Amino acid sequence: MARTLFIKTYGCQMNVYDSARMADVLAPLGYGPVEAADEADLVILNTCHIREKAAEKVFSELGRLKALKDARARQGRPLFLAVGGCVAQAEGEEILARAPQVDLVFGPQTYHRLPEMVAKLERGQGRLLDTDFPPEPKFDHLPAQGAQGPSAFLAIQEGCDKFCTYCVVPYTRGAEYARPAQVILDEARRLVDQGAREITLLGQNVNAWQAEGWSLARLLDALAEIEGLERLRYTTSHPGAMSDDLIGAHRDNPKLMPFLHLPVQSGSDAILRAMNRGHDADDYRRLVDRLRAVRPDLALSSDFIVGFPGESEADFQASLDLIASVGFAQSFSFKYSPRPGTPAAQLPHPVPEAVKAQRLDRLQALIDSQARAHLESCVGCVLPVLLDRPGRHPGQLAGRGPTMQPVHLAAPPSLFGQVVAVRIRESHANSLAGELAA
Ligand code: SF4
Numbered sequence: 106m107a108r109t110l111f112i113k114t115y116g117c118q119m120n121v122y123d124s125a126r127m128a129d130v131l132a133p134l135g136y137g138p139v140e141a142a143d144e145a146d147l148v149i150l151n152t153c154h155i156r157e158k159a160a161e162k163v164f165s166e167l168g169r170l171k172a173l174k175d176a177r178a179r180q181g182r183p184l185f186l187a188v189g190g191c192v193a194q195a196e197g198e199e200i201l202a203r204a205p206q207v208d209l210v211f212g213p214q215t216y217h218r219l220p221e222m223v224a225k226l227e228r229g230q231g232r233l234l235d236t237d238f239p240p241e242p243k244f245d246h247l248p249a250q251g252a253q254g255p256s257a258f259l260a261i262q263e264g265c266d267k268f269c270t271y272c273v274v275p276y277t278r279g280a281e282y283a284r285p286a287q288v289i290l291d292e293a294r295r296l297v298d299q300g301a302r303e304i305t306l307l308g309q310n311v312n313a314w315q316a317e318g319w320s321l322a323r324l325l326d327a328l329a330e331i332e333g334l335e336r337l338r339y340t341t342s343h344p345g346a347m348s349d350d351l352i353g354a355h356r357d358n359p360k361l362m363p364f365l366h367l368p369v370q371s372g373s374d375a376i377l378r379a380m381n382r383g384h385d386a387d388d389y390r391r392l393v394d395r396l397r398a399v400r401p402d403l404a405l406s407s408d409f410i411v412g413f414p415g416e417s418e419a420d421f422q423a424s425l426d427l428i429a430s431v432g433f434a435q436s437f438s439f440k441y442s443p444r445p446g447t448p449a450a451q452l453p454h455p456v457p458e459a460v461k462a463q464r465l466d467r468l469q470a471l472i473d474s475q476a477r478a479h480l481e482s483c484v485g486c487v488l489p490v491l492l493d494r495p496g497r498h499p500g501q502l503a504g505r506g507p508t509m510q511p512v513h514l515a516a517p518p519s520l521f522g523q524v525v526a527v528r529i530r531e532s533h534a535n536s537l538a539g540e541l542a543a
């Protein structure tokens with residue numbers, strides 16, 4: 106029987122990937138995706154636990170959905186509510202206690218079991234909780250990926266063994282798991298057959314991937330052999346896992362794009378130690394120098410946390426100094442948010458919220474100016490752009506340049522899914538405008 110599914114996704118690219126896979130596992134049960142909760146028979150919130158605000162958003166959304174569920178019950182058309190992702194993994198029992206309207210809570214490692222869990226709901230077998238870390242990797246029980254268009258994501262690694270003191274991922278996603286190389290290659294070929302021209306390899310600690318004696322550099326080389334696949338990317342990396350051959354791949358692999366997301370979080374050695382990042386600021390600078398020595402046009406992005414417990418004005422200034430000395434094409438910045446169960450949540454000397462907010466503004470202003478400068482440096486250049494989405498205006502297509510520059514241009518629909526040469530005419534706050542180069 107045809108049923109409808111609405112998935113609301115919070116947080117990282119891995120959650121976006123997981124939501125697409127949840128839809129894949131539920132499709133055989135007749136669940137087809139819809140754009141809004143009030144059209145759905147099953148609503149799934151795929152949650153993020155990385156910051157307090159993200160977790161609280163889930164409970165306010167569940168409050169709104171309770172009203173919809175009650176209204177649907179009065180119409181005699183039941184609505185099932187499920188919560189997945191990292192908040193579910195960390196606070197499953199609490200969700201069931203605080204939100205009686207929720208029928209099902211499942212973790213990132215058990216969504217391959219959704220068909221039997223949803224079947225139980227449909228048989229009226231009431232409220233379910235499954236936040237196991239099952240012995241069997243979920244990946245082995247997922248159906249073939251549905252088409253994702255010209256730019257596709259492929260999870261190759263999950264979980265993390267780094268235990269940065271502020272992070273919940275090792276607790277919500279579990280230990281690092283690397284998918285087998287041949288399975289990844291087969292999945293990539295299927296994605297290319299379905300129209301993918303660019304594949305981004307995903308993992309919380311993706312550059313730690315290794316399997317059956319294969320390194321990530323070797324996997325990237327094998328992927329580059331796939332006919333029809335034009336571009337490769339990988340995210341998110343840890344500075345401590347950038348091996349020599351992976352650095353070399355940025356010189357030698359012609360399909361590997363000159364862009365790397367390499368979170369550093371802070372420029373202060375004392376804070377990096379307290380975060381258990383396993384490297385200091387100069388290690389990071391030296392790594393960047395080695396990468397740029399082999400690929401001078403490499404653009405970097407990073408993540409920064411301000412207001413970590415004990416962060417002094419001098420520590421914060423060290424972050425600004427590192428940003429100024431490295432130069433980033435884009436970056437993301439966050440106020441430190443204590444997460445339940447993480448070592449950092451017990452640390453003394455919390456930074457007042459007002460100080461955090463002021464530092465966030467100063468740091469964000471610096472990274473915004475670098476991002477603008479990166480875009481402005483593209484004006485007048487001809488960039489290869491993969492056209493993978495509609496543009497802002499009729500008759501336009503849009504896509505990304507090699508260093509993730511968002512580009513809009515007038516182009517016929519026939520060019521959708523192709524890498525085309527674009528002459529950049531203008532740069533705007535967060536994007537570029539161009540025209541097809543002759
Ligand atoms: S490496 Fe990333 S995912 Fe792993 S614990 Fe550190 S911040 Fe979290």
